[in-house]
Amino acid sequence: MLGNFSFGEYFKEEAIDFAWEFLTEELKLQKEKLWITVHHTDKDSEKIWLDKIGIEKSKLSRLGDEDNFWSMGDTGPCGPCSEIFYDYGSDYEGSPPGEGDTGDRFVEIWNLVFTQFDRDKDGKLTPLPNPCVDTGMGLERLAAVLQNEHNNYDTDILKGIINKAAELAEMKDLTNPSLRVIADHLRSSSFLIADGVLPSNEGRGYVLRRIMR
Numbered sequence: 001m002l003g004n005f006s007f008g009e010y011f012k013e014e015a016i017d018f019a020w021e022f023l024t025e026e027l028k029l030q031k032e033k034l035w036i037t038v039h040h041t042d043k044d045s046e047k048i049w050l051d052k053i054g055i056e057k058s059k060l061s062r063l064g065d066e067d068n069f070w071s072m073g074d075t076g077p078c079g080p081c082s083e084i085f086y087d088y089g090s091d092y093e094g095s096p097p098g099e100g101d102t103g104d105r106f107v108e109i110w111n112l113v114f115t116q117f118d119r120d121k122d123g124k125l126t127p128l129p130n131p132c133v134d135t136g137m138g139l140e141r142l143a144a145v146l147q148n149e150h151n152n153y154d155t156d157i158l159k160g161i162i163n164k165a166a167e168l169a170e171m172k173d174l175t176n177p178s179l180r181v182i183a184d185h186l187r188s189s190s191f192l193i194a195d196g197v198l199p200s201n202e203g204r205g206y207v208l209r210r211i212m213r
Helices: 012-026 043-053 139-146 159-169 177-194 203-212
Strands: 005-007 034-039 060-063 069-071 076-087 106-119 125-137
Touching: 012 043, 012 076, 012 106, 012 125, 034 043, 043 060, 043 076, 069 106, 076 125, 106 139, 159 177, 177 203
Parallel strands: 034 060
Antiparallel strands: 005 125, 034 076, 069 076, 076 106, 106 125
């Protein structure tokens, strides 16, 4: 997961601008392929997407708490989200966000979380003095989009590991779930070891040990 944070320095307009600029100008994704969701009460984000970014109204969905409202628990910091989906096209089955099962056609690639409230035990929302931004972009999903693949395991992030594992195991079916599990676990183990974690009986080391096992 890739993302950026702001703790009181910038908020919705800048976060939306940064996301849109990166996807459409740096990565050159087709604007017409992108679909936006906002929380149904978040009129600020909706206005920014429609009036400043220029999203077509037909490609903006207003969703409820389950899909577009983040909270750390029953109480504490929380706020609305705005998601960016990529439309793989009519060759795949699925409905736009908010209109049913998105299926394989619409894939969420970025989530903008706007932490602007504090919720008390009675459910009352009080604006935070310094609202925050926490955004998350799926590296594997974006790689699949950029490489014209529809499956994360067919991208160059994982394909090389799968091919080598298949060679060592003398397997010809590269879609075998076991190969995908091996690739996922090897990649996770590599990241942990690169971060200084070694197999042990406790903490992060135990997580690594279990993954390797």
